[in-house]
Amino acid sequence: MSAVLELLQGLRLSPLPTPLPKPVGPVDPAEEAALRFGSVAAAAVHPFEVAAAIEAEGVTDRQVQRRYGRSDAFELAEELYAETPRSYPEPEAASSPWHAPLSTSVLRGCLYALPGLAFPLGAPMLSGPPDAGGLPHGTFALALSVVLNWAWNQALAHRTHVRIGRGQRRSGGRCLLRGAFVGAGLGLLGALIGALVAGHHSGGVLLFCGGQALYLGGSCVLLVLGRELLLLRALAPATLGGAAALLGLIRPSPLTALLLVWTVLLTLRLARRELRGCLSELDGDSAIEPLPPLRASVPHGLFGMAMSLLTLGIALRGGRLDLGPTVALTISMGPAEWLLYGYRHRIHGALRAAHTARGFALLSARSLALGLGSYLVLLALLGGAVGTALAGGPFGQQLPALLALGATVWTALLLQAFGRAWAATGICVPAAAATVAGVAEPAVGSTAAALLLAVACWSLGRVTVHR
Numbered sequence: 001m002s003a004v005l006e007l008l009q010g011l012r013l014s015p016l017p018t019p020l021p022k023p024v025g026p027v028d029p030a031e032e033a034a035l036r037f038g039s040v041a042a043a044a045v046h047p048f049e050v051a052a053a054i055e056a057e058g059v060t061d062r063q064v065q066r067r068y069g070r071s072d073a074f075e076l077a078e079e080l081y082a083e084t085p086r087s088y089p090e091p092e093a094a095s096s097p098w099h100a101p102l103s104t105s106v107l108r109g110c111l112y113a114l115p116g117l118a119f120p121l122g123a124p125m126l127s128g129p130p131d132a133g134g135l136p137h138g139t140f141a142l143a144l145s146v147v148l149n150w151a152w153n154q155a156l157a158h159r160t161h162v163r164i165g166r167g168q169r170r171s172g173g174r175c176l177l178r179g180a181f182v183g184a185g186l187g188l189l190g191a192l193i194g195a196l197v198a199g200h201h202s203g204g205v206l207l208f209c210g211g212q213a214l215y216l217g218g219s220c221v222l223l224v225l226g227r228e229l230l231l232l233r234a235l236a237p238a239t240l241g242g243a244a245a246l247l248g249l250i251r252p253s254p255l256t257a258l259l260l261v262w263t264v265l266l267t268l269r270l271a272r273r274e275l276r277g278c279l280s281e282l283d284g285d286s287a288i289e290p291l292p293p294l295r296a297s298v299p300h301g302l303f304g305m306a307m308s309l310l311t312l313g314i315a316l317r318g319g320r321l322d323l324g325p326t327v328a329l330t331i332s333m334g335p336a337e338w339l340l341y342g343y344r345h346r347i348h349g350a351l352r353a354a355h356t357a358r359g360f361a362l363l364s365a366r367s368l369a370l371g372l373g374s375y376l377v378l379l380a381l382l383g384g385a386v387g388t389a390l391a392g393g394p395f396g397q398q399l400p401a402l403l404a405l406g407a408t409v410w411t412a413l414l415l416q417a418f419g420r421a422w423a424a425t426g427i428c429v430p431a432a433a434a435t436v437a438g439v440a441e442p443a444v445g446s447t448a449a450a451l452l453l454a455v456a457c458w459s460l461g462r463v464t465v466h467r
């Protein structure tokens with residue numbers, strides 16, 4: 001098996017690799033064998049590897065008997081393997097793929113929060129008798145519309161990312177096109193149901209909710225396709241107008257509400273342009289591969305619904321509208337994404353640094369604690385700043401509920417990033433139900449965060465999860 005073959009005259013085939021260097025000068029046969037095959041024996045995990053290397057060098061059993069005084073290559077290999085200290089060469093360091101520019105994450109956080117400036121401009125449409133419980137006019141319609149929109153858009157984003165991740169950009173565009181219309185319809189349906197529950201005339205609220213549903217559909221398209229700057233451009237009219245209304249520079253009126261219409265139309269126009277670009281492309285060869293079943297997107301939709309209910313719970317606590325924690329949590333979502341990337345970057349290094357399974361689990365837990373702690377510090381600072389700016393008073397009473405909810409959201413997003421969507425949803429949905437039932441937000445958030453952390457430490461502490 002180790003001879004050079006000559007099948008035709010002049011045609012020589014050599015199946016052997018480059019031979020190892022042979023020792024020079026008279027040496028002991030055992031030392032010669034150790035010198036010749038020592039590097040192979042040191043890196044081997046079984047004597048058979050050494051035997052294979054000996055045979056690959058063209059050393060036959062007869063040569064082993066004559067030169068080394070052993071019966072065959074396997075006996076020599078076992079002896080070399082037993083006497084040579086183990087020395088496994090370290091693989092070359094690979095650059096971590098988990099890098100995300102902080103500027104993009106901050107921009108996404110702003111894009112999540114800036115639509116809130118539409119409410120000062122739309123104040124004339126949202127004025128009227130209070131809803132049940134003394135809540136502001138239109139709260140039921142707006143809340144139900146947002147809950148359905150968030151749930152649908154989360155599932156829609158997951159279905160689209162699955163397609164685009166496989167190189168099926170055209171298929172992803174079709175998914176977004178159909179899904180955005182359905183999402184807008186669901187948002188409007190939620191507003192209608194909420195208005196019926198409120199039991200009074202809500203024409204202006206329905207008009208506002210209709211525009212909001214259309215905007216959320218268009219913004220979902222732009223965000224999924226990574227067109228954050230285009231969405232920022234579309235938001236400019238409502239952002240500038242809302243800021244001017246907050247500062248008292250303009251008085252909200254039906255005329256200023258046209259800025260909202262302008263923003264919605266601009267968002268839809270840009271989303272339509274990007275979708276046309278997607279639909280003009282061809283899917284890759286992976287288009288023939290079957291997609292995950294629809295039920296794979298269900299936990300993402302339920303997670304979106306649970307997050308919207310938890311956020312509304314902290315905003316409407318005590319039967320009054322408190323936007324400070326909601327705004328802070330919304331802005332923090334951008335840096336939260338950046339910190340999630342940071343966790344994965346640190347884990348990439350831990351895969352090389354850890355020598356045991358226990359050591360890797362400890363490094364994973366430490367990295368998780370660092371990411372979560374950094375996020376909570378940032379959220380506390382944002383909550384204090386936003387709460388003080390909006391309410392003009394101390395923020396201490398709101399902080400426990402905000403931090404508990406922030407820990408829940410960040411850890412759940414981390415589990416989702418590693419494919420543990422059902423685990424995150426299985427904890428967040430009961431937490432949202434408890435919030436709707438009236439359980440105190442700090443207790444709900446703390447319990448959910450503790451459960452999610454336990455699941456994260458257990459599941460993400462295994463090396464196989466990070467392959």
